[in-house]
Amino acid sequence: MSELTHPHIKLPEGSIEKQTSTLNLGPTHPATHGVFQNILELDGERIVSAEQTVGYIHRAFEKLAERRPLYQITTLTDRLNYCSSPINNMGWHMTCEKLLKVKTPKRVDYLRIIIMELARVSDHLICNSIVGVDTGALSVFLYVMQYRELIYEIYEEICGSRLTTNIGRIGGFERNFNNTAFTKLEKFMAEYPKVLKEFETLLTRNRIFMERTIGAGPISAERALNYGFTGPNLRAAGVDYDVRVHSPYSSYEDFDFQIPIGKTGDCYDRFLVRNLEMWESLKIIDEAYKKVQEFKGAEAEVFHADIPEYYLPEKKDVYTKMEALIYHFKIVMGETEIPAGEVYHSVEGGNGELGFYLISDGGRTPYRLHFRRPCFIYYQAYSEITQGSMLSDAIVTLSSLNVIAGEMDA
Amino acid sequence: MSLTNEIIKQRLQEKFGEQVSGFEEPYGMLTFEAPKDHNLKVLQFLFDDAELRFQFLTDLCAVHYPDQAGRELAVVYHLHNLIDNVRIRFKVFTDIASPDVYTATSLYSTANWMERETFDFYGVNFVGHPNLKRILNVDEMDYFPLRKEFPLEDQTRRDKDDEMFGRGGSIN
Numbered sequence: 001m002s003e004l005t006h007p008h009i010k011l012p013e014g015s016i017e018k019q020t021s022t023l024n025l026g027p028t029h030p031a032t033h034g035v036f037q038n039i040l041e042l043d044g045e046r047i048v049s050a051e052q053t054v055g056y057i058h059r060a061f062e063k064l065a066e067r068r069p070l071y072q073i074t075t076l077t078d079r080l081n082y083c084s085s086p087i088n089n090m091g092w093h094m095t096c097e098k099l100l101k102v103k104t105p106k107r108v109d110y111l112r113i114i115i116m117e118l119a120r121v122s123d124h125l126i127c128n129s130i131v132g133v134d135t136g137a138l139s140v141f142l143y144v145m146q147y148r149e150l151i152y153e154i155y156e157e158i159c160g161s162r163l164t165t166n167i168g169r170i171g172g173f174e175r176n177f178n179n180t181a182f183t184k185l186e187k188f189m190a191e192y193p194k195v196l197k198e199f200e201t202l203l204t205r206n207r208i209f210m211e212r213t214i215g216a217g218p219i220s221a222e223r224a225l226n227y228g229f230t231g232p233n234l235r236a237a238g239v240d241y242d243v244r245v246h247s248p249y250s251s252y253e254d255f256d257f258q259i260p261i262g263k264t265g266d267c268y269d270r271f272l273v274r275n276l277e278m279w280e281s282l283k284i285i286d287e288a289y290k291k292v293q294e295f296k297g298a299e300a301e302v303f304h305a306d307i308p309e310y311y312l313p314e315k316k317d318v319y320t321k322m323e324a325l326i327y328h329f330k331i332v333m334g335e336t337e338i339p340a341g342e343v344y345h346s347v348e349g350g351n352g353e354l355g356f357y358l359i360s361d362g363g364r365t366p367y368r369l370h371f372r373r374p375c376f377i378y379y380q381a382y383s384e385i386t387q388g389s390m391l392s393d394a395i396v397t398l399s400s401l402n403v404i405a406g407e408m409d410a
Numbered sequence: 411m412s413l414t415n416e417i418i419k420q421r422l423q424e425k426f427g428e429q430v431s432g433f434e435e436p437y438g439m440l441t442f443e444a445p446k447d448h449n450l451k452v453l454q455f456l457f458d459d460a461e462l463r464f465q466f467l468t469d470l471c472a473v474h475y476p477d478q479a480g481r482e483l484a485v486v487y488h489l490h491n492l493i494d495n496v497r498i499r500f501k502v503f504t505d506i507a508s509p510d511v512y513t514a515t516s517l518y519s520t521a522n523w524m525e526r527e528t529f530d531f532y533g534v535n536f537v538g539h540p541n542l543k544r545i546l547n548v549d550e551m552d553y554f555p556l557r558k559e560f561p562l563e564d565q566t567r568r569d570k571d572d573e574m575f576g577r578g579g580s581i582n
């Protein structure tokens with residue numbers, strides 16, 4: 001820190017020039033991977049202070065949610081962390097189910113786990129390969145993009161869309177998984193481990209990569225907890241907190257997996273934790289898929305809970321059955337009354353604990369909905385963890401924190 | 411011995427007596443409230459107590475209840491004891507005319523932006539906050555958009571001549 005108090009640039013006595021230079025990193029800088037700004041005060045290449053400005057893409061989701069029926073809020077959650085939208089969607093459905101006291105069938109839980117873990121793999125894959133890009137290794141990023149594509153094809157088979165998925169419904173899925181979806185899943189599971197292995201071979205012991213990331217942007221466990229870190233960033237600092245284990249949802253308690261942790265909380269540890277988590281996710285997907293295949297007969301066709309007030313009936317029933325027609329109308333027009341209550345539910349998102357705090361006063365729309373957005377919360381530590389480091393370290397730190405502008409600004 | 415809601419409630423009542431009230435357990439999460447000038451004392455006690463150890467601030471937000479005179483704004487803290495894995499919810503209510511609540515930034519660094527966000531949307535004035543200014547909205551804004559009196563756009567408005575958005579124009 002002594003360099004900070006004794007700047008490198010010595011200006012003549014009485015000079016009105018300042019000793020440091022200001023650099024705007026963002027709002028549209030390639031290193032931010034999103035729209036937000038860092039105003040850095042630099043002494044040479046060393047960062048004296050950093051001030052973040054966020055909110056460029058604020059879309060008032062919490063206000064909008066106060067006028068929407070529950071099912072229409074799913075599309076808002078897509079646009080939080082758009083690298084792993086299915087996790088956000090499922091988190092929202094589960095929040096509603098908790099409020100409505102709905103118990104989902106086991107098969108739905110397992111199918112959800114498959115989707116959520118695929119989303120986690122794609123999220124970590126993007127984040128880690130972007131860390132590669134920012135340290136100068138573009139080819140790994142381009143290479144693994146193919147495999148994110150395979151994941152997106154699986155989403156497409158289930159819900160029809162790829163990035164902002166709107167996948168699933170309150171109570172289950174909009175339709176049963178078709179055979180193509182399972183074939184594509186099998187293809188992915190057969191091909192991906194080899195690629196992940198190659199990905200690790202390219203970067204993990206790569207000397208340039210190690211020297212760029214080891215010791216860059218470190219944070220201690222104590223500071224990380226005080227800053228509200230969650231997800232891989234907290235685990236890289238050595239705290240084994242994972243929502244999937246601490247407050248299991250969607251039958252995660254049926255699965256056996258480990259929580260990888262790091263030690264120093266720097267960019268390299270975050271990278272390692274994410275890679276290890278991908279291996280754990282693959283194990284979970286494999287196990288969940290086996291469990292799904294074990295269902296026989298009528299059970300093997302179950303893909304949603306039986307809650308006619310909230311789950312849209314089949315279209316052919318709408319034309320032929322009175323009840324189905326009524327429910328269809330009530331759901332689509334948002335005329336279903338939600339029971340009054342106050343509920344907090346969280347899921348392990350791609351970059352941390354994604355929480356939903358929902359208050360209902362018994363009306364048709366939430367009275368208040370608050371999203372706990374993990375990267376909004378941990379991004380405020382950025383100025384502390386980059387202070388005194390080189391500009392190039394700050395850029396790697398930014399990408400390895402996995403800050404997603406959409407989630408930050410809600 | 412694991413920490414239960416019953417024990418937490420008992421410890422709080424021993425320490426603060428009548429000051430903590432409104433104990434509830436919606437969906438299993440212990441919820442209670444305290445007068446707004448006691449918020450820091452309660453948070454500090456929950457943080458320091460060797461048994462309670464609520465040292466992780468999960469979430470902080472506000473809720474607006476325009477019908478409750480004198481208690482229009484609620485500031486809601488979600489706290490987590492990561493060692494015993496227990497969550498609680500703590501609320502303080504304030505009137506909207508003087509929405510001053512003590513800041514929790516000295517206890518939790520993470521409260522900094524959470525409180526700025528709460529100020530930005532509800533106008534809760536966090537006394538002692540190091541940098542209380544708007545965070546997601548523009549600095550020039552002179553209202554607090556998540557308060558209930560601030561309306562969403564009227565979906566039937568016709569003054570916006572904008573064919574792209576399906577209002578007015580040749581569509582109607």
